[in-house]
Amino acid sequence: MSAQSPEIATALISFTELVGLLQRIFVRHGTSPEVAAILAHNCASAERDGAHSHGVFRIPGYLSTLASGWVNGTAVPTVSDVASGFVRVDAGNGFAQPALAAARALLVSKARSAGIALLAIHNSHHFAALWPDVEPFAEEGLVALSVVNSMTCVVPHGADRPLFGTNPIAFAAPQADGAPIVFDLATSAIAHGDVQIAARKGERLPPGMGVDSLGQPTQDPKAILEGGALLPFGGHKGSALSMMVELLAAALTGGNFSFEFSWADHPGARTPWTGQLLIVIDPSKTAGQNFAERSHELVRQMHAAGLRRLPGDRRHRARAKSLETGIELPVQELNQLQEWAGD
Numbered sequence: 001m002s003a004q005s006p007e008i009a010t011a012l013i014s015f016t017e018l019v020g021l022l023q024r025i026f027v028r029h030g031t032s033p034e035v036a037a038i039l040a041h042n043c044a045s046a047e048r049d050g051a052h053s054h055g056v057f058r059i060p061g062y063l064s065t066l067a068s069g070w071v072n073g074t075a076v077p078t079v080s081d082v083a084s085g086f087v088r089v090d091a092g093n094g095f096a097q098p099a100l101a102a103a104r105a106l107l108v109s110k111a112r113s114a115g116i117a118l119l120a121i122h123n124s125h126h127f128a129a130l131w132p133d134v135e136p137f138a139e140e141g142l143v144a145l146s147v148v149n150s151m152t153c154v155v156p157h158g159a160d161r162p163l164f165g166t167n168p169i170a171f172a173a174p175q176a177d178g179a180p181i182v183f184d185l186a187t188s189a190i191a192h193g194d195v196q197i198a199a200r201k202g203e204r205l206p207p208g209m210g211v212d213s214l215g216q217p218t219q220d221p222k223a224i225l226e227g228g229a230l231l232p233f234g235g236h237k238g239s240a241l242s243m244m245v246e247l248l249a250a251a252l253t254g255g256n257f258s259f260e261f262s263w264a265d266h267p268g269a270r271t272p273w274t275g276q277l278l279i280v281i282d283p284s285k286t287a288g289q290n291f292a293e294r295s296h297e298l299v300r301q302m303h304a305a306g307l308r309r310l311p312g313d314r315r316h317r318a319r320a321k322s323l324e325t326g327i328e329l330p331v332q333e334l335n336q337l338q339e340w341a342g343d
């Protein structure tokens, strides 16, 4: 997540301008205006927060995927109110974020009345950071947890070949007198996007991230991308969490496991066709209005214990800077975006 290197010419663009630019790109490449608005906001938010592996870096992957016919950019999600605390969405082979948007009001009203509600999305593609899916719930005083599975590229701990996806887990909780507490982490030692960025920059990875095509440990990102694989974070522990993500995001939703789809017939396709699960809790039903105070107290004690950085702090710093001065993009990248938008 490093800043742009000084020798690359950069330009500044406001968050609103970037959202508009990305929106025009998506529409021009085959999405509906509604889908474009959601994806553009998501992608620009990642760039604004310095989450570069899931910001504008992802645009070529979105466009080649749309061009391949693998994903339906105009899909209209089908929301089913299946049980008191359970909402199901068929994303119609479209993106996961519009499916979440379509079910959001029902999910929140169920969580507020029952105390907890679950959203199961299937037949969906998630190509983005996961924190934008949970953070807004915490801004409304709710606790949210989400998991999504991706594509086979991680060797389960103790196995011989890749099976799991990079399978992130994101969590958000409200905090009194502070931004929501949010973390979002891949269950692989490193996100696939960061391996691609390292390969593009010609950088080596730290040890313990992946293996080459012969299963030997490697720090070369290209060896991981070209026939190699990633490892779970924390050995058997991350592997167990990744397995849990496969179960919750795929088996429980009706989506594909990370190993159950293939891009072979759709050259250019990059988006995982899987599932996503969200659990939303209204803490006022369990801990009373006290929850946000309690989470603040935890943060206070963590700081008192010497903690300098909480998950989310780096993003919030990047966000504040982006909103103050604009989002910094390499000029070449900005020109390319404008060309794709037909500007």
Ligand SMILES: NC(=O)C1=CN([C@@H]2O[C@H](COP(=O)(O)OP(=O)(O)OC[C@H]3O[C@@H](n4cnc5c(N)ncnc54)[C@H](OP(=O)(O)O)[C@@H]3O)[C@@H](O)[C@H]2O)C=CC1
Residues within 6 Å of the ligand: 051, 053, 054, 126, 127, 128, 129, 130, 131, 148, 149, 150, 166, 167, 168, 170, 182, 183, 184, 185, 186, 187, 190, 191, 192, 193, 194, 272, 309, 310, 311, 312, 313, 314, 315, 316
């Ligand atoms: N859609 C998909 O299928 C997939 C998406 N992804 C996305 O990739 C992104 C990157 O994932 P990943 O590489 O695992 O993320 P990181 O390892 O960069 O960060 C994971 C979490 O830990 C926090 N953190 C990082 N360093 C520290 C530190 N020193 N002290 C305290 N907290 C820290 C981060 O906060 P902060 O953000 O503030 O740095 C973040 O919440 C995620 O947004 C994820 O959703 C990953 C896999 C698949």
Ligand SMILES: O=C(O)C1=NCCCC1
Residues within 6 Å of the ligand: 053, 126, 127, 128, 150, 151, 166, 186, 190, 191, 192, 193, 194, 272
């Ligand atoms: O960075 C990753 O890992 C992924 N991001 C988007 C979807 C595929 C996996």
